Amino acid sequence: MGRISFFLKEAFGSLRRNYFMTIAALVTVFLSMVVLGGVLVFVYTTSALLSEVEQKVEITVYLKTDPDPSQEQIDALQAEIQSWKEVKSSTFVSKEEALNRLKEDFKENPEILEGLTGNPLPASFEVSLVDPKTVDTVAARFNGNASVDEVRYGKEIADKLFTFTSQARNFLLGFIVLLGIVAVLLISNTIRLSIFARKREVEIMKLVGATNWFIRWPFIIEGVTVGLFGAVVAVVVVLVLNSVLIGRIRDSLTFMTVPLDAVPYVSVTLILLAVGVVIGAAGSGIGLRRFLKI
Amino acid sequence: MGRISFFLKEAFGSLRRNYFMTIAALVTVFLSMVVLGGVLVFVYTTSALLSEVEQKVEITVYLKTDPDPSQEQIDALQAEIQSWKEVKSSTFVSKEEALNRLKEDFKENPEILEGLTGNPLPASFEVSLVDPKTVDTVAARFNGNASVDEVRYGKEIADKLFTFTSQARNFLLGFIVLLGIVAVLLISNTIRLSIFARKREVEIMKLVGATNWFIRWPFIIEGVTVGLFGAVVAVVVVLVLNSVLIGRIRDSLTFMTVPLDAVPYVSVTLILLAVGVVIGAAGSGIGLRRFLKI
Amino acid sequence: MIKFEDVTKIYPPSTVGLERVTLHIEKGEFVFLVGPSGSGKSTFIRLLIKELEPDRGRVSVGGRDLATLRRWKIPYLRRNIGCVFQDFKLLPNKTALENVMYALLVTGNANHDSKKKALEILSLVGLAHKEDSFPNQMSGGEQQRVSIARAFVNHPPLLIADEPTGNLDPETSMGIMQLLYRINKTGTTVLMATHDREMVDRMRRRVIALEEGKVVRDQKRGGYGED
């Protein structure tokens, strides 16, 4: 019988014979992981929503009206804008379209626009950005451009929004880190408790001549098994719940595109599995330490 | 030595002598409670924010323009509106004010309004409600009113908003309930594990003639002590963290009034303490059951 | 006092604990239970305190059929049977004194001299100086004597001892035997499982010998081996 197969046999035998503690540990791992995973998903989703909101920050570039720029100038400007890597897309709104929009706005009180002769409205570019945080930089580039009259992007609102979203992100990040620590503590706590119940067993092993590692390996394998198994079940539950919930939320949120693909399933899965395995192993290894001193 | 004082002595002696398990149980109670409490606070706060958003649903009642209603009619309507108990406040916007607002909106392109002669805009009432959900009922009351031209309250948006907020509330409620269950399971799990480690002890007690309740009381007192103590520390941490965080969030959220008083400290405290005590007692009592069968 | 009628106990799946044991022990008797290792002595004792249930037959103690004894009444049965366990069964988190006192406290009517009583019994077994020691701070023989003290302290009408001198030197054993003898004199029924040939041969009391779960000898004034 090889060493490794002996350790494996020991570990699985012990998991079976101490089934009560195995179940207790599994339950703790599972529950902690479900909460951690659920919150991870929630944070990812919220974070995607925040990005969505940030995307609403656009730059409107009003062109001069007196005289209006020539088509060449407009084309040149559009080409320049689209050559900037910060820009996601830009739409040209012609003078006519601007007027149509205005008419649409006032269709209840057409009297207001009755006296209008000609078209006093400027043409404009609506520029949306890859990273909305670059709005200041991009806006500044239009300064001094001959065709541009004015650049508007709601600087104050944008700044406030960014403060808010970054605070929210910090908060969520803090929450995840805290919850991660909590999950780690809860799991290692339970593993240590279940090792504590087998304190006498470990002492006997030492007294009949087992080395520390000979005792440790089966315990570590047990810890890893419990951690991994609990995490796998938790991952399944979290991902199933997530896809069910997201479906429902999306239905009720038609005015906002909920990014269904925002949750990186793979990384959530990997994070949970890694936490399970590492804490399982470390919890066992560290929990044993005090009993190996004999 | 009275019975109760004996049980108390037993319980506290045992907490001291099994200090390792006491600490493990305390840590679990504390951590579960901090998460539960933190989320309770978060849910209360978010729920208050949702109400804040719902408050933005207003009814705008446009009065007729051709001819404009008389001052008496306006006063009468205002009196009537304010007599409805659903109404929180109502503001009269006169024709002049409406025009001023329009001019303000177009101060960049005054040309548009140049041709305007007279004031084609209607006067209006802006009605905000105690409970925004009554918006349909209240809006319907204006039907057929002689001075009223049109009632607008963005029915579609309002409906969507309410679906969203109610879904969000359900989600948060579900989250809290789930987390409550998780906390209960985690705590009772740990308590049962620590009782399991004392299985032999319980069996011996039975074999020397102790009744079930004689064995149970000290364990229950232990459970209650751990539950209560862990919960108290958690409450303190949660409330302190909350007041620190809320301060920071408020600073960054100047465009929205964050309701600092939204968190009902007393009920959060009571919920956590009650959960701690009940689970401590029940966890011990139920955890013992299987070992009392001897 | 004790009545076994055709009692059989099989440990699952098929280990014989006791097989068709029928016997009768009168109030006030002093009985040795002997037999090789694994012959069923401890099984016999565990049936008496209803730690085990027989698979067949009837066990009664003090005129009470244990099969019909309600679950909640079991503690009251056990309080009337002082029992020295082969593996001591001391509470690990209690000192010697607390372990002995526990048997007094469970009865509920413990009063202020329960501590005095417990200390007295501890001196009787030569452990007055160990009152504050925990089980893992005592030698094997000391633990055994605490277990003996706990069984005595209630003055129960029936005293059962499962190899109470296995970890004791001959001198201390003799002391314990004399104690049991005195206790028996006051009317207490004493049942003692033992391997101590010398002691059994010297006392010349009733000897019940078990072998593979069956009673192979029941002698009024017997010795450890066949005469």
Place this chain on the structure above:
Amino acid sequence: MIKFEDVTKIYPPSTVGLERVTLHIEKGEFVFLVGPSGSGKSTFIRLLIKELEPDRGRVSVGGRDLATLRRWKIPYLRRNIGCVFQDFKLLPNKTALENVMYALLVTGNANHDSKKKALEILSLVGLAHKEDSFPNQMSGGEQQRVSIARAFVNHPPLLIADEPTGNLDPETSMGIMQLLYRINKTGTTVLMATHDREMVDRMRRRVIALEEGKVVRDQKRGGYGED
């Protein structure tokens, strides 16, 4: 083989375990350790396997000073000392067979006949039929014999037994003693703490008597009591 030089062990705060013990046991000797309950026999043994450290003096085993033995080397010391513990110290989650095999497996060089070996030793102590029983499914004497089997199975050069017959009937005890005797004949040093007067008197081997932690007698061919 074993050398105690002025060894004192005080259990905190002030219980004397051993006091100024100086003695020497040669390779191949057969030694009885006797003394009343609480006289320090188990303490003596626990010092030998470095479960305890002496407060003063020097313990050496096989020419090795235990005080200077590095922590990671302790398991190798213990594999060379077979030890029967007074409280058996069986692994509760392992069967009789697994418990015995464990002592073979810890050495790392266990091969395919470790199971055969373990079974052989179990039959030697009369427990072949209990190989699959867990400790809590065995009688006191059976557990004790598993502990004995585990101590033997490695053929260690030093065999220590702490009251290995306390839970055994005289016949089984005799069997175990003969086993120890045969093992000793093959050159193994045997140290046995016991209360079995009959056995000590019959064997006439070296007897070391302790009393309150001190050596009060060390006789080449002694009996249990003073001659």
